[in-house]
Amino acid sequence: MSSVHLHEELAQTQVRVVVQTRFGPVTGGRSKNGAVVFLELPYALAPERFGNPVSLPSEFRYEGKYYTAESSYAVQPTNDGQAAGGNLEDKVGLGKPTENPLFVNIVAPPSFPERSKFSVKIYIHGGFLQFGSPHGLGSQAQYIAAERSEVWVNIGYRLSVFGFLACDKPRIEGNFGFKDQWMALEWVHDNISAFGGDPENIQITGLSAGAHSVHQLLHHASRLPPGVKAPFTSAVLQSNAILTNPKTPEQLRPQFAALSRALGLDPDATDTLSILRDPAKTSWQSITDLIDSEALGPHGTFRGCMDGAWLSNNPDPMTWQRTGGLARGLLEHGVRNVIIGDLSEEWYLYSIAHPIKQKQDVQKNLERYYPTDIVQNMIELYGSPPDDAEAEEFEKLFGVILSAAQVHLPVRLFHRDLLQEDYPAFRYTIAWTPEQARPNPGFVTHATDRSLWAFRIPELTTAQVEVARTWLNAIDQATQELGLHRPGKRGLKEVLTLKADRQIEWTADESWDDAMKMRKLFPGEL
Structure with missing residues (x-):
């Protein structure tokens, strides 16, 4: 993997771009390929520990500095089995841990500011x-923004105990990380036009826990008050979804x-x-x-909770x-379509998540994740x-x-539940990923597709770049077909497949029976 971060590129180019926002001017820079970049732009006030996020007040003004540095990332544990042996800086960025990761990284196409009204991802x-961190090298977006003329926004949110501690006695609301994400979506919807984005064409995407988060955000959006539109219009869930109701406080x-x-x-x-909440009495370390x-x-x-x-x-x-209810609520609140998918050998990276x-x-x-029974x-x-x-x-x-x-099970159940309401959705599966992205055994496993979705040119060969381009175009075409809303065009067991031979076509889901056999263990699925 290329080890050059956006932080370093921006320091090398020294080209600065100023954008006027409702909170005053902000200065970003241009990456080597010309993409316009703003790093660590706050979308909320600094949060109190175990407290809900607070939006920026109208009188708030951004600092008069260059927003071109990876200076911080969310405080978090380091016992990440899936990332063992990897480069920490490539996972979290070049900065230091903070309890205030409520910022966005924005990357606009090279044609900005001369052009605007770009779709937003x-x-x-x-x-x-x-x-994790929005600074993760594999998701830095200068290449995908330039290739597809899209504005990309990576969001930071609180993690682990700081984002998801919950309890009934004493009362700790929990779900702080999800609430951070929702506030970030609202900020993007209200402010992205200043960076060339179209606020009426915003897609939220997430990998793994990010996909779980997207599913949470979809549930929240589906129950907004009547007449209130969601701050996004479509969603992509990559290799995760919610399977069962979370625990109550x-x-x-x-756990508390x-x-x-x-x-x-x-x-x-x-x-x-109060002692736990006070950083002077209980350090995050x-x-x-x-x-x-x-x-x-x-x-x-630490995970989300069902708080009511x-x-x-x-x-x-x-x-x-x-x-x-979810499908109908999404349509009512302006979410037009959902894309859901998995990889053929997800199991390997999950096998090393814990000792x-x-x-x-x-x-x-x-x-850690499911009830004992x-x-x-x-x-x-x-x-x-x-x-x-x-x-x-x-x-x-x-x-x-x-x-x-x-x-494997929740992505299929979610797809099923959407299709039964004739909601525009399709499912994909990936059986080939760049060989150099795979762990030593060579499995097409969890997250090894990231360089395709982010179009990470430095990590791909010339031939692999073409596969990535063709895959993204195929996803676009399938999404456009959803817009035509042709009921029954694709069946429940049809998936858009990136095959092991790098070819892309709609195929039958050969893993359906194996993936669904666990279904009977969960309430409501008997």
């Missing part, structure tokens, strides 16, 4: 909601208790939450160190989706190796189960 990074109380006790605090004391040390065990993974506000519980999200050495590790780590049924369904099997066999079992539950 918003990218939400992945990382299990625990890791009450169910997450043991585990965190408190690990920090030497009494979870029932009246001042514990003391919290992330606990997570890195696995002192919290399965309580060390951000994510309504009447009816619960999965019932809302299965009974058509797996024996059978107990499989169950323990699946319980469902986890036990998952393992029984797929069959566990003998207790004395090699660690690699348990790793593969874990990867197969987790990738099925995180990706």
Whole structure:
């Protein structure tokens, strides 16, 4: 992978571009290919720890500085098994950790500002909601913006405990990272015209946890008040979707208790939450160190919650989706289409997400994401190796189960639930990715398609660039067909496929039966 970051390119070119916004002028730069770049532009005020984001007031003014540096990224743990051995700077950028990652990176085509009204693509990074950054090298957007004349916006949001701690007693609302994302979408809709973007043509995209986030945002958009339009018009979910209702704040109380006790605090004391919220009394490093040390065990993974506000519980999200409320709500609130997909060998990268050495590790780590009874049924369904099997066999079992539950099953269920309401949606699958992007065993696994979607020319050969271009054009064509709204044109088991031989065509879903066999384990899917 090319190791040159936008931060470094902008320092080399020294070409500056000034844009007038409702919050005053901002100065960005041009990358080597001419794309116009603004880095770390705030979309909200600095947040309080475990507090909801606050939008910029009308009197707010941007600093008179160059917005051309990767100076910060969200504080986060470092126990990211999927990124083990990788370059940390390529994952999070060249800056330092901060509890205020509420900023956007904007990349406009080289023809800006002479031209405008470009379509807008918003990218939400992945990382299990625990890791990552909008500065991730593989998603820096100067090449895709120039190739397709699009404005790209990468958004930052709070991660791990800082973004997703929730509890009923004491009251911690949770879902802060998702609320950050929604505020970023609203900021983009209200301000992107200053950067050449068309606010009526905004697509949100996300990889992995970013796709999970997109699914959350779609649910939220579908239940907006009557007459209120969503701040985006379409969505792409890459290799993830929601499978089951998240835990309630009450169910997450043991996680708060585990965190408190690990920090030497009494979870029932009246001042514990205020101590946790105060950076002077509880540093972020003391919290992330606990997570890195696995002192919290399965309580060390922080996710969204069903709070009844951000994510309504009447009816619960999965019932809302299965009974058509989600699809109908999306159309009502201006979301025109959805694209959903996966890769052929997702399991491998999931197999190394957590340390797996024996059978107990499989169950323990699946319980980070799913209830104990469902986890036990998952393992029984797929069959566990003998207790004395090699660690690699348990790793593969874990990867197969987790990738099925995180990706293969939920993307198919979501597609099914949209199509049954005649909602414009299609599904894709990818069976080839650039060989140099794959991990050592050579699997077409999770996230190895990123360079195709971001058109990362430095990481691709000349022939691979043409595959990427053809793939993006095929996605565009299929999306345009959705706009014609021809019911029944593509069936539930038809997928737009990038095949192992690099050819692209609509094919039958050969993995349908295997992907769907877990369905019966989940409420409402019997």
